[in-house]
Amino acid sequence: MSDGPPPPEPAVRVTGLRAAFDGRTILENVSFDVRRGEVFVILGGSGCGKSTLLKHMIGLLHPAEGRVEIEGRDLTAARGAGRQSILSRFGVLYQSGALFSSLTVAQNVALPLEEFTSLPKEAIRSLVRIKLELVGLLHAADRFPSEISGGMKKRAGVARALALDPSILFLDEPSAGLDPITSAELDHLILSLRRVLGATLVIVTHELQSIYAVADRCIMLDRARRTIVAEGRPADLRDGSSDPWVRAFFRREVPEEAKP
Amino acid sequence: MGGAATIRLERDGPRAVARVAGELTLATTPPLWREVRGVAAACEEIDVRGVPRCDSAGAALLVHLRRESAARNGGRDAPITGAVAQVASMLAIVEDADVHPISPVAPPHEPDDGVFERVGGAAMRLAEAARGGLGYVGDVTASLAQALASPRTVRWKDAFLYMTRAGADALPIVALINVLMGIILAFQGVSLLGKLGFESYTPEAVSVSVVLELGPLMTAILVAGRSGSAFAAEIGTMTVNEEVDALRTMGLDRTRFLVVPKLLALLAMMPLLVVFADACGLLGGLLIGVTALDMTIAQYMAKSFEQLDLWGASQGLIKGEAYALSIAAVSCWRGLRTGNGAQGVGLSATSAVVSSIFLIIVCDAVLTVVFHYV
Ligand SMILES: Nc1ncnc2c1ncn2[C@@H]1O[C@H](COP(=O)(O)OP(=O)(O)OP(=O)(O)O)[C@@H](O)[C@H]1O
Numbered sequence: 001m002s003d004g005p006p007p008p009e010p011a012v013r014v015t016g017l018r019a020a021f022d023g024r025t026i027l028e029n030v031s032f033d034v035r036r037g038e039v040f041v042i043l044g045g046s047g048c049g050k051s052t053l054l055k056h057m058i059g060l061l062h063p064a065e066g067r068v069e070i071e072g073r074d075l076t077a078a079r080g081a082g083r084q085s086i087l088s089r090f091g092v093l094y095q096s097g098a099l100f101s102s103l104t105v106a107q108n109v110a111l112p113l114e115e116f117t118s119l120p121k122e123a124i125r126s127l128v129r130i131k132l133e134l135v136g137l138l139h140a141a142d143r144f145p146s147e148i149s150g151g152m153k154k155r156a157g158v159a160r161a162l163a164l165d166p167s168i169l170f171l172d173e174p175s176a177g178l179d180p181i182t183s184a185e186l187d188h189l190i191l192s193l194r195r196v197l198g199a200t201l202v203i204v205t206h207e208l209q210s211i212y213a214v215a216d217r218c219i220m221l222d223r224a225r226r227t228i229v230a231e232g233r234p235a236d237l238r239d240g241s242s243d244p245w246v247r248a249f250f251r252r253e254v255p256e257e258a259k260p
Numbered sequence: 261m262g263g264a265a266t267i268r269l270e271r272d273g274p275r276a277v278a279r280v281a282g283e284l285t286l287a288t289t290p291p292l293w294r295e296v297r298g299v300a301a302a303c304e305e306i307d308v309r310g311v312p313r314c315d316s317a318g319a320a321l322l323v324h325l326r327r328e329s330a331a332r333n334g335g336r337d338a339p340i341t342g343a344v345a346q347v348a349s350m351l352a353i354v355e356d357a358d359v360h361p362i363s364p365v366a367p368p369h370e371p372d373d374g375v376f377e378r379v380g381g382a383a384m385r386l387a388e389a390a391r392g393g394l395g396y397v398g399d400v401t402a403s404l405a406q407a408l409a410s411p412r413t414v415r416w417k418d419a420f421l422y423m424t425r426a427g428a429d430a431l432p433i434v435a436l437i438n439v440l441m442g443i444i445l446a447f448q449g450v451s452l453l454g455k456l457g458f459e460s461y462t463p464e465a466v467s468v469s470v471v472l473e474l475g476p477l478m479t480a481i482l483v484a485g486r487s488g489s490a491f492a493a494e495i496g497t498m499t500v501n502e503e504v505d506a507l508r509t510m511g512l513d514r515t516r517f518l519v520v521p522k523l524l525a526l527l528a529m530m531p532l533l534v535v536f537a538d539a540c541g542l543l544g545g546l547l548i549g550v551t552a553l554d555m556t557i558a559q560y561m562a563k564s565f566e567q568l569d570l571w572g573a574s575q576g577l578i579k580g581e582a583y584a585l586s587i588a589a590v591s592c593w594r595g596l597r598t599g600n601g602a603q604g605v606g607l608s609a610t611s612a613v614v615s616s617i618f619l620i621i622v623c624d625a626v627l628t629v630v631f632h633y634v
């Protein structure tokens with residue numbers, strides 16, 4: 001984290017968001033802040049709109065109502081160069097990795113550096129090496145995405161999201177489809193990134209053990225009520241929530257999933 | 261984002277110390293990479309007391325300086341000293357070669373919840389599609405203009421790849437189809453014109469039909485089938501894989517990345533293909549001409565070119581370029597509008613070919629009328 005007092009605005013602020021597809025409302029009245037430097041987790045049952053919310057936060061979808069601010073700047077209204085400079089503040093790991101299939105793993109990581117910085121070639125090469133080392137993929141640098149496994153794609157996606165040293169990292173289901181050990185290692189990687197980069201992390205996940213390992217705070221969405229039903233530290237929600245549904249969410253899955 | 265960062269070589273008693281100062285970040289380091297070379301040979305120590313914070317780009321610079329210095333001094337290490345905690349841990353991460361030997365596993369599961377409610381109002385969708393289409397045409401025009409104004413922004417490597425695929429790789433099939441077309445035309449010409457006693461006009465009939473109409477048309481249809489469907493499927497797959505989303509959130513223009521290289525490739529290749537197709541068509545006609553008409557090759561060729569002039573040939577080329585533009589633009593558009601899943605990709609590829617052929621015929625009709633009155 002940087003020295004000196006951090007600026008007052010939260011990393012991400014969502015205000016009065018309503019999300020709708022073809023007039024069908026998925027989420028409404030969604031408001032929350034993601035504080036700088038914290039690990040913020042978005043929880044909820046399948047189909048409740050977690051990915052939809054994330055897509056609004058990164059500007060892929062336009063809210064039907066409300067707005068999204070990234071470090072105090074309104075992403076919803078930004079256009080052109082202003083939008084570009086907001087986009088450069090964050091990196092995104094997509095659920096499927098979303099690596100560019102025509103580029104090798106190393107070229108994928110190099111792409112944002114080539115497009116957005118004036119670094120010389122050797123600098124880009126060594127930065128790419130570093131990011132790939134970070135995620136343990138240096139040996140696969142010259143392979144194409146079709147030639148690596150799903151878990152490797154995820155890690156390559158993390159490396160690419162980190163290319164520009166973003167201050168906010170959005171991760172959509174980083175550990176879905178990974179074995180417990182790999183996903184624990186990914187958790188470990190996430191935590192060390194946060195520690196060193198001082199980055200803010202926004203994570204969509206189902207994995208309860210991940211939640212306890214990494215989350216500072218979380219929000220929980222509910223499909224029936226179409227909004228946030230709980231907000232706070234995960235342990236507090238499990239033990240102290242007044243909402244039976246929220247307690248059930250944690251209780252139902254904790255016992256089987258607590259130990260890898 | 262802090263001020264500029266600096267590297268200065270200073271003497272500290274007998275030692276030469278590289279003093280680094282300022283925040284070392286992606287924003288501040290690019291100019292420093294050029295200075296490393298000058299500093300590395302002499303420096304015996306790297307002092308980073310003046311660095312309050314660094315990101316991975318900054319740490320990479322420090323590590324690079326250290327390695328460079330070791331390489332130039334027979335392996336003598338120049339230690340990095342005076343790092344604050346944050347800089348030290350970043351350096352540890354960056355220097356640590358194999359941190360996480362993670363074992364890869366099964367591919368991630370895709371949650372399948374895409375049972376979208378079917379909404380009525382096809383008219384509304386059509387209007388929206390029209391609006392989207394207009395916006396797309398605007399985007400493409402702007403990106404093309406930008407590509408012409410500053411060719412450096414074009415992804416030429418991609419463009420060359422598509423040129424090979426759409427151009428060079430298409431030569432055998434274009435040759436085959438057009439030779440056959442020439443043979444068919446000449447055969448029909450001989451039998452029909454022969455009934456009227458005008459069979460000696462067959463060479464003219466064949467050459468005019470091929471150069472003005474059928475050469476470009478057959479080529480375009482082949483290109484639509486080969487490249488149009490490939491473009492749509494490729495972009496469609498990228499859409500389904502969230503690659504197009506990734507481009508957008510990186511702030512990269514999808515038209516410049518995905519559409520312009522394909523467009524330029526087809527525009528560059530189509531004239532060559534059309535000329536080649538014309539030659540093949542004439543060759544096909546020639547085969548029938550010399551066997552069925554008792555003409556020498558020279559006579560047939562001379563008659564072929566009697567009704568053709570430069571303007572006639574250019575008409576064919578202009579048509580070819582119009583077809584190329586339509587195929588590339590509409591196929592990429594179909595790709596970008598791909599719905600979910602593998603099925604969506606198939607549909608996009610199919611509709612890319614159908615829309616391309618439709619546009620080709622429309623262009624042909626319009627241009628034929630225009631050329632008639634010009
Ligand atoms: N492009 C779309 N068009 C129409 N409806 C959509 C679209 N994307 C998602 N939906 C609907 O929005 C709802 C929320 O979907 P979303 O993908 O956000 O769920 P989720 O919480 O991420 O679920 P999961 O945990 O399974 O990933 C679902 O009912 C889904 O059918």
Ligand SMILES: [Mg+2]
Binds near residue numbers: 050051052371
């Ligand atoms: Mg989801």
